[in-house]
Amino acid sequence: MNQKEGLDYFPMECVTDENIKLITAEFGLQAFAIIVKIYQMIYSHHGYYCEWNEEVVLLFAQENGLGRKKVSSVNEILLCCMRRGVFSLSQYEQNGILTSKKIQEIFLAATHRRKKVEMKKAYLLVKVAHLSENVCILDENVDILNGNVITLEQSKVKESNNTYISTPTLGEIQDYVRKKGSRIDPVKFFNYYQMRNWCINGSFISDWEAAVDYWDSNEKSPAQSKDQAPGGKKAKNQFNAFDSRDVTNSEMQALEKMLLEK
Known part of the structure; x- marks a missing residue:
């Protein structure tokens, strides 16, 4: 019998992380929904990470009703997430995965009663000294196909x-x-x-x-409106029809409730 990897449940904090609030304010409420969906992928599959490449993002967009045309917008949101520390930029660039120290800490706390928990050494962001005795560290070579990983900084x-x-x-x-x-x-x-x-x-x-x-x-002058994009056209959020704006706590709670009830 194969050992269970992922989690059946994961915690949702009542007070949303400040960085996630900023991402939601920049890209709209659907950015928050995308982050939650990615959390679901991470915790339900491997428990502390998920692969992220061109094929994965294409399937992710299709399965969540976004369509192929929204793939670039999903990646743009992911860039912002990595820039703000929601996911680890170094782990994405080196290993083609989405994870974070916080995600790994939650996974370890949820699995502390398991007899054995396997984690890949190359993916670890938590200190080895802080790991429980039930954690088995797998020291293996990580083979990533460079063609599948969307490189952020490297000249190509x-x-x-x-x-x-x-x-x-x-x-x-x-x-x-x-x-x-x-x-x-x-x-x-x-x-x-x-x-x-x-x-x-x-x-x-x-x-x-x-x-x-x-x-x-085509760059706007200081006198132009902040809502105006280069070329004189009003800037629109590329991912959804919502204008970028501050999100109220009631709206955030309503969206969280909707996602959790699915």
Whole structure:
């Protein structure tokens, strides 16, 4: 009989984490729902992590009624989660998984009565000295296919019709923005095209510096509204129809109740 890995239940805090509140304020209530769904994946499958690559995110979007077109938006939310520490950026980049120290602590607390709990050494974020005696650490090589993991910082080379196109790192974009005195946010620019695989309408961007210059030429002046995007159009949340705004406690509690009753 195979040993149970995941959990049947996981705790939902009454007071939502400040970082999750900020992510929800930026992307809308569906971002909160996505985070909860990912928590369900993590705790129910391996208990303290889940794989995350192009195939997984595609299935995740389909199973949750988001559709293929929303994959880039899901990844954009995940980027924000890793930037704010909800999930570990280093574990994602190195091993292609979603986890965090807090997730692992919850898993260990929930499994302390089990006779044996197996955890991979490469995935550990908690100190070994703090582990219970029932924890068996698996010291094995983690083999990740680089083609499946969505790299966040590493400079990549893409192949299209036998033509190799180099994509920039965030550092290269920041250097170019400083050199040109551009007004754009280099992090926002990098995340925008990284989550779109450096493509526009199915074609790779061959000149990212020109794209930076174009963004700068359409950048709003200080007198323009904060709700206005480059190009003069009102910015809309890419993931849902909700405008980015502060979320009330009653709305958050109602959404949590809806998710838990499913």
